[in-house]
Amino acid sequence: MLVNRARLFHAAGVSIPENISQLQARIAAACERANRSPAEVQLLAVSKGHSTTAIEKAAAAGQVVFGESKVQEAKAKIPQCPGRLRWQMIGHLQSNKCRDAVQLFEMIQSVDSLHLAEEISRRCEQASRTMPVLLEVNVAGESSKFGYAPGRLLEELESLNALPRLEIHGLMTIAPYVTLAEKARPFFRELKELKQRCEDRLGAPLPELSMGMSGDFEVAVEEGATIVRVGTALFGERHYHRS
Numbered sequence: 088m089l090v091n092r093a094r095l096f097h098a099a100g101v102s103i104p105e106n107i108s109q110l111q112a113r114i115a116a117a118c119e120r121a122n123r124s125p126a127e128v129q130l131l132a133v134s135k136g137h138s139t140t141a142i143e144k145a146a147a148a149g150q151v152v153f154g155e156s157k158v159q160e161a162k163a164k165i166p167q168c169p170g171r172l173r174w175q176m177i178g179h180l181q182s183n184k185c186r187d188a189v190q191l192f193e194m195i196q197s198v199d200s201l202h203l204a205e206e207i208s209r210r211c212e213q214a215s216r217t218m219p220v221l222l223e224v225n226v227a228g229e230s231s232k233f234g235y236a237p238g239r240l241l242e243e244l245e246s247l248n249a250l251p252r253l254e255i256h257g258l259m260t261i262a263p264y265v266t267l268a269e270k271a272r273p274f275f276r277e278l279k280e281l282k283q284r285c286e287d288r289l290g291a292p293l294p295e296l297s298m299g300m301s302g303d304f305e306v307a308v309e310e311g312a313t314i315v316r317v318g319t320a321l322f323g324e325r326h327y328h329r330s
């Protein structure tokens with residue numbers, strides 16, 4: 088099926104700068120539909136599975152913030168990339184990788200247990216820094232995914248918020264895979280409602296909602312996303328499969 092694959096790749100766009108400007112235009116159009124300012128939405132370039140060459144092309148086109156999902160891969164790639172780039176962790180984090188994660192990332196979007204949060208805080212203490220984090224929520228309760236069940240998150244919220252080196256900036260979710268983006272809308276809406284409940288409980292605003300990927304980011308923006316995490320539609324196909 089060589090021909091079909093080639094066509095697919097072409098359809099996805101082979102030019103990284105062109106893909107970025109098209110993505111920005113689609114984000115702006117979604118903002119307009121929702122009466123929002125495009126300045127409220129950050130495009131996070133998900134570079135997992137892509138080379139430093141591809142990352143440099145995106146950086147040359149003005150992209151500054153990148154997402155990686157494995158500490159080991161990030162540790163190998165980040166030192167080879169321009170120093171002005173900023174990196175965020177979006178994949179499941181194991182406690183024994185927190186020490187490296189605290190050195191590599193400006194934000195961790197995938198905090199999914201109090202145990203992990205405590206370890207991040209402890210490692211931040213040693214590194215004399217604080218870590219902005221997002222709490223990952225498994226809104227649809229899929230057994231294949233990491234993330235807090237909403238009820239559990241509300242139970243642990245105060246303990247998470249009490250950790251000295253963590254700053255909770257908001258929530259993150261990966262919506263279930265759907266063939267029609269519209270079908271992801273209820274999950275994005277649910278995350279936004281949960282954010283409101285967390286704000287009520289904490290008595291403080293949580294600015295960030297990280298939701299929406301290549302297949303569904305426009306719907307996520309319409310539902311209030313402040314960060315969309317886009318890999319395939321920006322860089323093309325990855326060189327390995329999603330685990």
Ligand SMILES: *Cc1c(COP(=O)(O)O)cnc(C)c1O
Pocket residue numbers: 133135156177178261300301302316317318319320329
């Ligand atoms: C891989 C990944 C993405 C990007 O997915 P695409 O469909 O390639 O845009 C976004 N968020 C997370 C957490 C990911 O692991």
